[in-house]
Amino acid sequence: MKRRKYTIVGVIGFLIGMFVLTEIDENLGAVFILLAIGWIVYRKVSKRKSKEVVPELTKEKQEHYHEAGMSDKEIAFFRTTLSETKEQIDQLEKNFHNIPKLNAINLRYDTLKVAKAMFKEIVKEPKKLHLADKFLYTHLPNLVEMTNKYAEISDHEIKSKATYDTLNNSIGAIENVSRLIIEDYENFVSDDIEDLEVEISIAKQNADREAFKHNISDDQEEF
Numbered sequence: 680m681k682r683r684k685y686t687i688v689g690v691i692g693f694l695i696g697m698f699v700l701t702e703i704d705e706n707l708g709a710v711f712i713l714l715a716i717g718w719i720v721y722r723k724v725s726k727r728k729s730k731e732v733v734p735e736l737t738k739e740k741q742e743h744y745h746e747a748g749m750s751d752k753e754i755a756f757f758r759t760t761l762s763e764t765k766e767q768i769d770q771l772e773k774n775f776h777n778i779p780k781l782n783a784i785n786l787r788y789d790t791l792k793v794a795k796a797m798f799k800e801i802v803k804e805p806k807k808l809h810l811a812d813k814f815l816y817t818h819l820p821n822l823v824e825m826t827n828k829y830a831e832i833s834d835h836e837i838k839s840k841a842t843y844d845t846l847n848n849s850i851g852a853i854e855n856v857s858r859l860i861i862e863d864y865e866n867f868v869s870d871d872i873e874d875l876e877v878e879i880s881i882a883k884q885n886a887d888r889e890a891f892k893h894n895i896s897d898d899q900e901e902f
Contacts, residue, residue: 733762747806757805761798764815767823768794774826778833780850781826788857794819797864807867814863822856825849 736758744754771794775785785791801811808815829849832842 733758744805747804749805757808760808760815761801764798764801764819767819768798771819771823771826774823774830778826778830780833781829781853784850784853784857788854788861790822790857790860793861793864797860797867800864800867810867811863814860814867818856818859818863822853822860825853825856829853 736754741754744757749757768791772791775782775791797811797814801808829846832838832846832849835842838846
């Protein structure tokens with residue numbers, strides 16, 4: 680209701696402004712109309728682009744999220760968040776591949792591989808989104824920003840000693856955040872690792888028990 684009210688007020692304001700400017704100067708009125716049309720077109724294009732950022736939700740994924748106990752509102756928020764995360768990972772990949780020194784860090788820490796694996800794990804277990812908050816809202820965005828700045832500065836044709844010092848310091852900071860992303864991934868999948876270790880332990884105990892029974896049976900047969 681409020682949005683409709685504001686829309687009506689905006690239309691009335693537009694008509695009044697157009698009338699006043701036209702009365703003062705026909706050219707001003709025409710300019711005003713052109714600006715208004717340009718703004719409307721810009722808004723429509725912006726909305727279209729923002730909608731295109733989030734891919735269409737498939738029926739399979741929708742069922743997956745519903746089975747995880749998510750509401751439609753939670754699904755929309757989750758997918759918007761991951762859409763932004765995917766854009767950041769794509770940008771990070773470009774930065775790494777375009778600059779040899781950054782790519783060396785990527786190869787040393789498997790940064791992209793870990794980031795993409797983290798993304799897949801979040802999709803697989805969407806209800807654990809809160810456990811990935813440092814990765815999503817701090818570490819990954821910071822890493823993208825730092826590599827963006829590094830790419831921008833390294834592209835300068837003339838570099839001073841201070842510039843080289845800044846680049847060298849940035850390398851250390853980028854390495855630190857790469858290590859933090861590895862920790863983010865390990866923390867996110869820690870429950871799965873613990874479950875796997877428990878399953879392996881139980882399986883080993885069962886195997887030992889069966890082997891013990893088998894040894895007793897063999898001893899009895901020897902008598």
